[in-house]
Amino acid sequence: MSIHSNKAKNMMAYWILNQGRILTTHNVKRLSMHHVQRIAALKNRITDSLFGDLDIYHTIYNSYVTLGIEDDGNLVGAVCFDIHPSIKSLPPWCWERWARKIFHIDLLTPMNTKWINFLAFDVKYITCFLTPMLEVMFSEDRELEYIVFAIPPGINIATFLTESASRIGPKNYYTLHDVTTLGLLSRQEFFKKYKIRKAVEEDNDDIVAIIDQSSTRLKQLYGEYYISELLSRIEKSTRQIVVAEYNGYAVAVLIVNEEVNYDILNESFEVGPFHGFRKVHEDDEYTTHAADTSHQPSIVKEDSLFDNLSLEAPIYSDIMSIESRASSEEEKGSEESEYSTYSESSSEDLWTIDPSLDLSTLLMKREETSLEYFDLTGFFKTGSRSSLLSTCLLNTVGGDSNYASPMQGRLSSRTSLSEVKTIRQDILKKIIHCPKFYGEPNAFALEVLVTQPGHEQAIPRLLRASFECFKNKNYCLLCAPSTDVSYNLLDNFVRVTPRNHSTFPHDLYVLHRNTVNCEMKVRLSTEDDHPYVLEFLKQMLKEMDITRQYLDAVENPDSPYMALIMICQNQIIGLAVISEHVDLNYLFAHYTLYEWVDDDTHGVGSVGVLENLLIYPVFQKSCKFFLNEIHRLADFSLLVYSVEYKDLDIMLSDRHVLNCIQYLTPVRPRYLPEYDANFIEESIFPPKCVTETRDVFALFISMVRLTGVKRVEINTRLVVIGTGDTATAFLETLVCGSRPDLLVTFTNITVVSPHGLPFYKEDTSTKGMSPLTSGFTIYHRVLQMYLRINVNIVHGVLTAIKRKKKIIIVNEVTHVPYDYLILFCGEQYKLPTMKLKGRKTTTDFPDNFFTINTDNDVVQVFNRIETYKKDFMNKKVMKNDYVIVYGKDLRAVACLASLIEHGIPTHVLALVEPNTIQYFCSDNPESSNLVFTDPEIAEAVNRIIENLGVRVLRGYVLNDWKLEENNKVSKIELVSNTKPIHLGCKFMFMYADKSISNKTYAAIQKAGLVFDGRLVIDARFCTNDPCIFAAGSLTKYSRKYHAEYKSHIYYNANEVGEKIALQFREMLIPEQFRKYERQVVKTEVPEKMMQVETSLPEFRKPIVTYCWLPGDVYYLNVAAPGKQVPVEFMMASDNYGRLLITGDCDNLERQGYFKLYINQNQTVESICCLHKELRFR
Incomplete structure (x- = not known):
């Protein structure tokens, strides 16, 4: 039939x-x-x-x-x-x-x-x-x-x-x-019937009219008959023109060119996995264990059309990312825009990340007993260890900076900037080696592909026809701007990862002949596949883990693993290993799996674990088919995949991140309370799956329904400056904000920060020194949210913004291009402004002065203190020296608690408050930074500190110091309204002055961005440059809004980051795809937010502050959003509301202190708590 x-x-x-x-x-x-x-x-x-x-x-x-x-x-x-x-x-x-x-x-x-x-x-x-x-x-x-x-x-x-x-x-x-x-x-x-043929001169008018609908540029340059001239006047032309004809008229045109600059592509992109777009040659420098898989024996004994496929390069490239940034020379009037980008990505694709030498990983605490010590001077050649603190990196400018990148080496302080750039470039060329390929050209370029409206169905047929124009070439290459939205075309291509030092202005995409003309199939692997699978795995750098799993799956009848292979033209192009061992209850308890998965629909044995999945980069677009076949053949309705932090470090892990992880669906972690069995009855205590803690990991899932969901890749270059609470919330919402109806992947996000993303720390004696949480950021969520998989990290400091060229300069030499720049620099603690006797300025950051702004600062400082512990116990060594904590901030009190817990005797500790605490309302935000909003709590904490034997000096201001030749301060001078005082100084922690860093200010000022005490933004978070946005404590609203009281510094930092991220999703997701988003998502950001208007965004989340204080006391304060008003001022009002208080601050051993304030509108205005046993998280 x-x-x-x-x-x-x-x-x-x-x-x-x-x-x-x-x-x-x-x-x-x-x-x-x-x-x-x-x-x-x-x-x-x-x-x-x-x-x-x-x-x-x-x-x-x-x-x-x-x-x-x-x-x-x-x-x-x-x-x-x-x-x-x-x-x-x-x-x-x-x-x-x-x-x-x-x-x-x-x-x-x-x-x-x-x-x-x-x-x-x-x-x-x-x-x-x-x-x-x-x-x-x-x-x-x-x-x-x-x-x-x-x-x-x-x-x-x-x-x-x-x-x-x-x-x-x-x-x-x-x-x-x-x-x-x-x-x-x-x-x-169901589709129109097209005739695909080569163009002739008579097609000139039709083709020019089609191209004109998209761009008139070619017509302006070459006239109205450029197609006819290409076809008739140029002998031995390297171009081919193909048209799709419908009802006698050309309705679509494709122009391809076999001239390709292979050297430029090799220098700018990681072309190793595609063998440089050339045929195999015996002199090729890119060598692996299996250098030529095109000559592997087929799975069945018959000729294979797949022999022409360049699968010689390894699945995971052996070129590791370099931790330093590339350098580029300054433009000297030339038209070429040279800039260098650094990306913490693998050499294969954005999604297979082999992180480079990351300080946040090296400084990560992995044991509870002690902090690991790393001699960071091996990575940063600096004048002193304190030079690695974020304050020094952000505030030393010009020739005063001792900071150098890892590649710079120890340079003379008199070395000029141009010399530094030359040295860095020379070293970079030696370190970053581009492999050479000598084979015959194996690619052609797609120059033009345009269709008339309603004839987009002709695109797949034209792409197939393009390979017929060059039957001896296997790769079709396409260059497109990062902001291009030709999703119908780019859905067929695979994006090639740029090199770390790339100067290429566009993205590169590749399409292989066999991805458009090959029938693929997936089946269970058998023992007969052994030689072919092992040969396939030899192309990996570290294949031992997956090789062990594969052999176990095939050879052991009782193995928990199952191996499946994907085949194209009788050769293996993909391998997956799965298992069934998964604790679904734990995943539901700790991740927002409920947003994607219905637990009732997945019975016993229907949930599997994706242990490993490998696929040749050129076939990544077929990964959805591979996943569907895994579901069908293994009969798993749900597959889960986890990524631990060690998987992102090539030095720590034998397990690679999947090179097609973008086709899995990420799952956010859940916010869970901390349960204490001492305060909860056993009958109502949560089950073990809720209270159990395991190694931190990011979770991804796959279901047949999710593989069919509409997916959009946004390649717009987003550069984020800073990694504080606001920046982390921005990244989380932007990257993890997809819903089951539309999955959006941002492939080109770069984060610039001196120490990278925040990292996870176990609870130790350093917990009080860490920056206080003013929102809901938990650092291990950074790992649970897979941010390091989705973003490139540049370790450095913003030093300049070239608005015209859309480039930022990091560490004064590294150039990073952007389409949108988002500033979350915030404010940092730094040395107070003072007049130093006998010296005009201080060119060095004292080696024993510390300012804590980041997690890296915490680890570095305590590694220093650890070496002096014995000195603290010896009165002869200490003499009259103190470990001084200077500041009026709550962090100063928390730092004091950490120092006591770390074993420093209280008699060598001194707390200096630069001004007396007063409880009044001030219009100046700098003077309203009170230690505690409740005077009773303030008095109780002061008594605890004094009873511990800590020397407390109130109302004293740092006036001068005595700096020794070893760059250490031996003595400080404090002055007050009465008399000066001198203190011997062993170490000093600074928590007094907090403002925008010098380098950030210089970059903003020189770029011409409006700065009025803070960076000025409008209601859409936009500066006076439409491509530069900002949020957080760095910013203030324009004066035309008359909204000084609505500055971001008075609101929850996480919510501010979420708001601007939702706005960017609205800006970057094309309109034709937003219809797939749920209605609840579309209403999160009103359409009026996209217009220039006067209404400011509303912030409703509370401001949460919690910390650990001296005397093992825990403090929690929850306040309504907005500028805080002291309690005394509010109590003076007639409509004060109600104040509910339990407990006694003077007797915390018996009962904690709790205060609840309900305003006149019968809503909770603030919650304040002080307790010795309850830990607030």
Whole structure:
């Protein structure tokens, strides 16, 4: 029986209804779980006879894609497409054999076939609801050729299958009414028929008109007949022009060129995984264990068209990222814009990250007993250890800076900037070695691809035809700006990772011949595959882990592992190893898995662990098919994958991050309270899965439904300065803000910070020195949120902004380009401004003066103190020296607690408060930085400190110091209203002055950004440059808003970061994809936020501050957002509200102190608590 219908009818994308209205593909929308009730309302007699009593929710939940069609806003039809037929007696993994054996159909494969497992419709639309949805399904899946529908016995030909459907019965059965049959719909029946041919001179007018619709640039440069001239006047042209013809007219054009500058691409991009886009040559420098897989024996003994595929390069490149930034020379009037980018990425793709030497990793505490000590001078050649503190890096400018990048080496203080740049460039060229490839060219460039509106369906055929123009070349290359939004075209290409020192202004994409002309399949691996799989794995740098798992899966009948391979043209191009051991209860308790997964739909044995998945980079776009086949063949409805922090460090792990991790769905961690068995009854204590703590990891999942969700890659270059609470919340919301209806991946985010992202620390005696939490940032969430996988990290300090060229300069030499620059620099503690006797300025940061601004500062300082512990116990050594804590900030008190806990005797500790604490309201934000908002708590803490034996000096200001030749301060002079005092100084911690760093201020001022005490922004967080945004304590609103009291410094830093991130998602996600987002997401950022208006964003989250104080006392303060007003001032008001107090500050041993303030509107205004046993997290 013929598979295709005999009716050669050109189907259009719409049907005319009796009512006179038209249904088109524009009426089609994606449906999700919250549409179940609307779909159930469409059930009718036909639906019941086809599917019986079907669980609609379960069917939609497990379907690949569910589409619906609306008429005038009303849902009139819905279809569920899946990767296997929904026949209860037929296992999902053997439907292909069933179709071949029963129906003798060889054309249906898992790659080119989808099944209709459920549909519902309004009977008035029975003849017209299905066609638009079929066209959308075919257009969105370029590999899809057939859609099949299983018709049970006793059902006549379904009217809704349209006239293009063919009904197929089992072999030798002629009475189709009594048996199960298949309704088959083919792609070719739903799209226009194009004739693909080479262009001729007569096509000039049509082609020029098509190109003019997108850009008139070529016409302006070369006139109206440039296509004709290309075809006729240029002999032996390297260009080929191909057109798609419809009804006698050219409607699409493709121009390709075999001239490619391979040297530039090799210098600018990590082309190793593609073998430099050249054929194999014996002199190639890029060598691996398996240098030439194109000559591997095939899995079956027959000739393979795959022999031309360049799979010689390893899956994971052996070129590690360099921790230092590339340097570039200053432009000297030339037109070329030279700049260097640093990215902490692997040499293969943005998603396979082998992090370079990261201080945040080296300084990470991995044991509870002691802090690891690292001699950082081996990495940073500086004048003193204190020069590594963030304060020194951010505030020493020009020739006063002792800071050098790891590559710079020890340079003379008189070395000029140009000499520094030259030295860095020379060293960079020696360290970053670009492999050389000598084979024949194997690529061509795609220069132009344009279609008339409505003829985008011709693009896949034109791309296939492009390889016919150059039959001896396997790679099609495309360069596009990072802001390009040609998603229909870029969906076919794989993005190539730029090198660390790349100066190339555009992104590079590659398409391989076999990805458009090859049928792939996935199957379980057997022992016969051993030599081919092992040869495949030898191309990895560290293959031992996955090799062990693979051998165990294949050779051991009782193995917990299962191995699957993906094959193209009889050669292995992908390998996956999965297992079944997973604690789903723990994942639900600690991650927001509920947003993606319904626990009730996944029974025992239906959840698997993705241990490893490898696929050649050029086939990454086929990863969704690979994942679907894993689900189908292994019968796992849910796959989970975890990434631990050590997996991101090539020096610590034997396990690589998947090079196709962008096709998995990330899951956010949950905010969990900390449970203490001493205060909770056993009967109501949470289960073990909630209270248990395990190694920190980021979680990713895969389901068939999620592989079918619309995905968008945003390649816009976003450069984020800073890694504080606001920046971390911005990154979390931007990167992890996707919802089940639309998955957005940001592939080009760069973070600039002296010490990288915040890192996880176990609770130790340093916990009080860490920066206080003013929002909800928990540092181990940085690892749980997989931020290091999604962002590039530049370790350095912003020193200049070149607005015209859209470049920032880091560490005075490294150039990083941006499309949007977001400043979250914030404020840092630094040395107070003072007049030094006998000296005009201080060029060195004293070696025993510390300012704590980052986690790295904490670790470095305590590593220093650890070496002096014995001196603190020896009165002869200490003499009259003190360890001084100077400042009026709450962090100063918390630092004192950490020093006591660390074992420093209280008699050598001194607390200096530069001014007396006063409880009054001030218009000056700098003077309103009070230690405690409650005077009773302040007095109680002061008594505790004095009873511990700490020397307390109030009302004294640092006036001068005595600096010795070893760059250490031996004595300080403090002055007050009465008399000066001198103190011997062993170490001094500075918590007094807090402001924008000198380097940040210089960069902002020289860039011409409006600065009025703080960086001025508008209601959209935008500066006076439309490509530069800012938020946090660095900023203030323009004076035209009259909103000094609404500065970001008075609000929750996390919420500020979330707001600007939501705005960026609205800005960068194209309008055509936002319709797939849920309504709740679309309303999070009102459309008016995208306009220039006077209304400022509203912030509603409370400001939370908690810390550990001397005497083992824990302090918590929760305040309403906005500028804080002291309690005394509020109590003087007539409409004060109510104040509820329990406990006694003078007797914390018996009972803690708790204060709740309810304002006149009967809402909680503030919560304040002081306790010796309860830990606040």
